[in-house]
Amino acid sequence: MSIDQVPRSCGVALATRGLQVRYGAVQALHGVSIDIHAGKIVTVIGPNGAGKSTLLNAIMGLLPDNGMATGRIEHHGAEMGQDPVERRLGRGIALVPERRELFASMTVQDNLELGAYRRRDARKSRQQCLHEIFELFPRLQERRRQAAGTLSGGERQMLALGRALMSAPSVLLLDEPSLGLAPRVMADVFAIIARLRDTGVATLLVEQNSRAALKVADYGYVLELGSITLQGPAGALAADPQVVAAYLGASKAAVA
Numbered sequence: 001m002s003i004d005q006v007p008r009s010c011g012v013a014l015a016t017r018g019l020q021v022r023y024g025a026v027q028a029l030h031g032v033s034i035d036i037h038a039g040k041i042v043t044v045i046g047p048n049g050a051g052k053s054t055l056l057n058a059i060m061g062l063l064p065d066n067g068m069a070t071g072r073i074e075h076h077g078a079e080m081g082q083d084p085v086e087r088r089l090g091r092g093i094a095l096v097p098e099r100r101e102l103f104a105s106m107t108v109q110d111n112l113e114l115g116a117y118r119r120r121d122a123r124k125s126r127q128q129c130l131h132e133i134f135e136l137f138p139r140l141q142e143r144r145r146q147a148a149g150t151l152s153g154g155e156r157q158m159l160a161l162g163r164a165l166m167s168a169p170s171v172l173l174l175d176e177p178s179l180g181l182a183p184r185v186m187a188d189v190f191a192i193i194a195r196l197r198d199t200g201v202a203t204l205l206v207e208q209n210s211r212a213a214l215k216v217a218d219y220g221y222v223l224e225l226g227s228i229t230l231q232g233p234a235g236a237l238a239a240d241p242q243v244v245a246a247y248l249g250a251s252k253a254a255v256a
């Protein structure tokens with residue numbers, strides 16, 4: 001495929017600096033600083049409640065009313081932490097949320113076309129974009145006239161990912177893409193995430209399936225109780241005894 005409108009620069013596409021998030025009295029993030037380069041996959045792994053979704057939602061500007069973020073969020077060096085979500089979308093930030101929010105009664109194709117609504121690149125027709133997404137996800141093409149609400153879990157995940165890609169994002173934020181997927185389908189979804197790297201998109205992959213995430217990622221962070229406790233190249237993290245003990249141990253392997 002050739003989603004070639006994604007910037008191919010190899011600089012830092014997205015960075016957070018000292019990002020803090022509070023939900024009323026609860027502090028969910030305690031000064032998180034991460035970098036994601038264009039054309040790289042960065043994973044954030046960590047247990048339930050660590051603040052992984054909070055991190056993605058803060059970057060997208062989608063915290064709930066009781067959520068408050070401070071610190072810097074930079075897109076290609078420009079501060080965007082105070083921008084409304086529309087402006088972040090316009091910059092090419094796209095989020096596939098933990099609850100795949102699709103329009104259930106609309107068809108697969110209509111859901112995809114809605115994703116192109118904020119497309120940053122006008123050089124390609126909607127038809128061409130759709131063609132590229134169908135090339136990437138043949139299953140969606142087969143089912144393009146089916147109502148999104150009747151798709152299987154894996155198909156729904158593919159549709160949510162395809163819809164985000166229709167906007168030709170420069171930064172792709174993925175919240176637990178493996179959640180609820182059978183191992184075969186999960187492998188397909190991770191293979192697609194890996195292929196997207198070649199388009200130059202900067203991917204931030206949040207996962208509880210640490211084994212699969214560290215396998216596909218270039219770099220990783222461990223987030224625990226709202227703080228980054230470890231970071232490094234994904235291969236080195238996967239070999240780190242602390243990571244192995246907490247996230248990749250024998251019992252974890254069974255579910256990975």
Ligand SMILES: Nc1ncnc2c1ncn2[C@@H]1O[C@H](COP(=O)(O)OP(=O)(O)OP(=O)(O)O)[C@@H](O)[C@H]1O
Nearest residue numbers: 023026028047048049050051052053054055064066
């Ligand atoms: N709207 C909210 N109001 C109050 N507290 C919240 C809110 N949303 C999240 N939290 C709290 O913030 C912390 C981080 O939650 P978050 O959803 O970011 O974790 P997570 O790492 O994504 O967990 P999971 O792996 O279960 O998805 C948790 O303690 C959670 O209870």
Ligand SMILES: [Mg+2]
Nearest residue numbers: 052053054098
């Ligand atoms: Mg979460």
